[in-house]
Amino acid sequence: MTALPRDALGLGLRLPHYEYLVEHTPALGYLEVISENFLGIALPPQQRLDWVRARYPVVLHGVGLNLLGHAPLDERYLDALCRLADRVDAPFVTDHLCWTGAHGVSHHDLLPTPYVPELIELAAERAQYVQRRLGRPFGIENLSSYVELRRSTMSEWDFYAAVVRESGCWSLLDVNNVYVSSQNHGFDPREYLRSVDFSRVLQVHLAGHTQEPDGTLVDTHDHAVASAVWSLYADAWRLGGPFPTMLEWDARIPPMPEVLAELDKAREARA
Amino acid sequence: MSGKPAPAWLAELQAHFGAALRTPLDRSTGTLRATPEQYDAEALAEIVDSARAPAADRLAVYNRQYWFRMFGVLQTAYPLTVRLLGHWRFNDFAARFLRAHPPRDWDLDRAPDGFETFLVDALADEPSRDALFDESARDALPEAAQLDAAWRAILRAPATSSFAPSADGAARLLDASLEPSPATAIFVERWPLMELKRTLASIAGEAPVPLPSRSTESRAWLLVREPAGIRQHALEPRECQLLQLLQVHTVRDALGALEAQCAETERAALPAQTQHWLAQSVARGCWSGLHFERAP
Numbered sequence: 001m002t003a004l005p006r007d008a009l010g011l012g013l014r015l016p017h018y019e020y021l022v023e024h025t026p027a028l029g030y031l032e033v034i035s036e037n038f039l040g041i042a043l044p045p046q047q048r049l050d051w052v053r054a055r056y057p058v059v060l061h062g063v064g065l066n067l068l069g070h071a072p073l074d075e076r077y078l079d080a081l082c083r084l085a086d087r088v089d090a091p092f093v094t095d096h097l098c099w100t101g102a103h104g105v106s107h108h109d110l111l112p113t114p115y116v117p118e119l120i121e122l123a124a125e126r127a128q129y130v131q132r133r134l135g136r137p138f139g140i141e142n143l144s145s146y147v148e149l150r151r152s153t154m155s156e157w158d159f160y161a162a163v164v165r166e167s168g169c170w171s172l173l174d175v176n177n178v179y180v181s182s183q184n185h186g187f188d189p190r191e192y193l194r195s196v197d198f199s200r201v202l203q204v205h206l207a208g209h210t211q212e213p214d215g216t217l218v219d220t221h222d223h224a225v226a227s228a229v230w231s232l233y234a235d236a237w238r239l240g241g242p243f244p245t246m247l248e249w250d251a252r253i254p255p256m257p258e259v260l261a262e263l264d265k266a267r268e269a270r271a
Numbered sequence: 272m273s274g275k276p277a278p279a280w281l282a283e284l285q286a287h288f289g290a291a292l293r294t295p296l297d298r299s300t301g302t303l304r305a306t307p308e309q310y311d312a313e314a315l316a317e318i319v320d321s322a323r324a325p326a327a328d329r330l331a332v333y334n335r336q337y338w339f340r341m342f343g344v345l346q347t348a349y350p351l352t353v354r355l356l357g358h359w360r361f362n363d364f365a366a367r368f369l370r371a372h373p374p375r376d377w378d379l380d381r382a383p384d385g386f387e388t389f390l391v392d393a394l395a396d397e398p399s400r401d402a403l404f405d406e407s408a409r410d411a412l413p414e415a416a417q418l419d420a421a422w423r424a425i426l427r428a429p430a431t432s433s434f435a436p437s438a439d440g441a442a443r444l445l446d447a448s449l450e451p452s453p454a455t456a457i458f459v460e461r462w463p464l465m466e467l468k469r470t471l472a473s474i475a476g477e478a479p480v481p482l483p484s485r486s487t488e489s490r491a492w493l494l495v496r497e498p499a500g501i502r503q504h505a506l507e508p509r510e511c512q513l514l515q516l517l518q519v520h521t522v523r524d525a526l527g528a529l530e531a532q533c534a535e536t537e538r539a540a541l542p543a544q545t546q547h548w549l550a551q552s553v554a555r556g557c558w559s560g561l562h563f564e565r566a567p
Contacts, residue, residue: 036377036378036379039377039378040378040380040427041427041428041429042426042427042428042429043428043429043430043431043454043496044426044496046430047498064377064378066377068277068281069277069285070277070281070282070285071277072274072276074377077377099285100377101289101377102282102285102286102288102289103282103285103286103289104375105289105293105373105374105375106374106375106376106377106379107289107292107293107337107374108337108340108341108374108379108382109292109333109336109337109340111285111288111292111333113281114284118278119278119281121275122274122275122277122278125274125275126274129274146329146330146332146333147318147319147326147329147330147333148318148319148321149284149317149318149319150316150317150318150319151280151284151317184321184323184329185321186321186322212332214323214324214328215323215324216323216324216328216329216332218332218336
């Protein structure tokens with residue numbers, strides 16, 4: 001398992017990207033794939049992944065671990081995730097500090113949880129277990145959220161930092177998520193950044209968001225990165241760079257040169 | 272893992288939150304609209320009103336995201352059915368399906384499993400409001416959903432190695448059963464749906480595409496996954512029968528059953544034809560192996 005260069009720039013791989021990659025094989029530090037897209041037995045995704053892995057380092061990003069679900073972690077899911085991580089020799093694996101399903105129903109969404117000490121222990125123990133099973137660094141991503149829960153007794157950033165610290169795992173810091181949540185809940189995103197232990201940051205995510213008519217920001221990944229998010233990224237870089245940085249563009253994906261140009265803006269923000 | 276269990280209140284909170292975000296969207300205004308007034312009261316009680324928006328409006332973001340994500344997944348899985356029904360009607364069936372069968376797996380691609388079966392019953396219960404639900408449509412839509420399901424199953428099949436008969440295997444072939452490759456399917460259509468499917472990419476919009484006229488005769492197709500996509504081979508009627516019989520019988524019994532179905536006038540040519548069709552099916556990768564009912 002080879003670590004990524006600390007200043008690596010990567011892209012979230014989505015189906016519409018393959019054709020361009022096959023034709024042009026652009027210079028990219030790494031690609032991040034959604035783990036669940038490759039956990040199954042279907043041949044076509046496996047063939048695409050093999051092609052990509054032969055040319056780029058691949059890191060895994062999950063959306064289905066359900067770290068903070070009320071039910072225990074799904075061992076069948078973890079078995080498949082471990083096999084996939086071994087297969088692509090992932091430098092690291094990441095997922096979210098959230099719950100995705102409960103009582104036998106999977107909502108396929110990243111859902112918020114109350115920020116309380118009782119759940120720090122739960123999340124940290126589970127994350128530590130995942131990292132041990134994987135045998136490679138496991139990074140926990142901060143969430144973008146649209147609601148605040150009445151039961152919370154601490155800030156999101158204190159909760160997040162405590163889970164990372166107590167688990168012995170790593171951070172996947174999503175700067176867009178910090179910004180989206182800060183605007184939705186009225187906190188200072190820079191205060192959030194100051195709480196991050198950058199020595200534990202495996203990777204930083206960048207993405208675009210959308211504003212609803214009532215002003216709520218939604219983490220849609222269907223736009224270019226907002227200028228306020230670039231500004232926050234520059235602050236993060238000053239506070240704790242270098243760190244690998246990855247762009248997610250999941251919907252209304254423009255032609256690949258435009259996506260690559262957006263990723264390239266990270267170089268300017270770092271200057 | 273044997274760890275400390277989650278607190279009981281977390282299970283309750285997630286049950287209420289989950290119920291709220293699965294609250295059906297309202298269709299009565301001609302657009303899909305969240306109805307926060309119907310949200311689980313316990314879920315709302317867990318959420319803080321923000322300066323910008325009340326708790327219910329914020330919960331509605333998750334509610335809409337759930338439904339639109341799931342509609343998108345089902346639309347992708349059943350592209351031909353969507354176009355025949357139109358997006359609006361399709362989403363109605365999709366919503367009913369998801370209420371009856373909420374997604375249970377971490378694999379989002381499994382959420383549509385079984386929709387084609389659900390649709391058959393749902394169409395039977397659908398009142399005849401307009402031409403879309405006339406008798407033809409009630410027959411054709413399940414057929415379209417079956418084609419979508421077959422297509423999807425082939426794409427989701429694992430890597431398979433095609434059966435290549437050895438000299439020994441060929442000698443014992445008659446007593447063997449051929450194992451169908453999961454990367455192939457036989458599809459028999461009464462409407463020219465395969466042709467319609469080919470043209471879908473050039474038809475924009477979300478309105479229903481008119482159902483083409485029913486074909487004068489059924490047509491059979493063999494669908495085969497190849498590196499460049501799914502190839503469609505037209506099958507002759509008897510060839511289709513043979514392949515279907517081979518999926519459930521030994522080669523000997525399949526040949527016997529086919530012969531029994533043929534008229535006297537067809538039988539003279541049958542041995543040469545079946546040999547050709549059998550060889551062609553092997554060459555096309557229809558089979559992944561052989562097995563014997565009894566020890567050979």
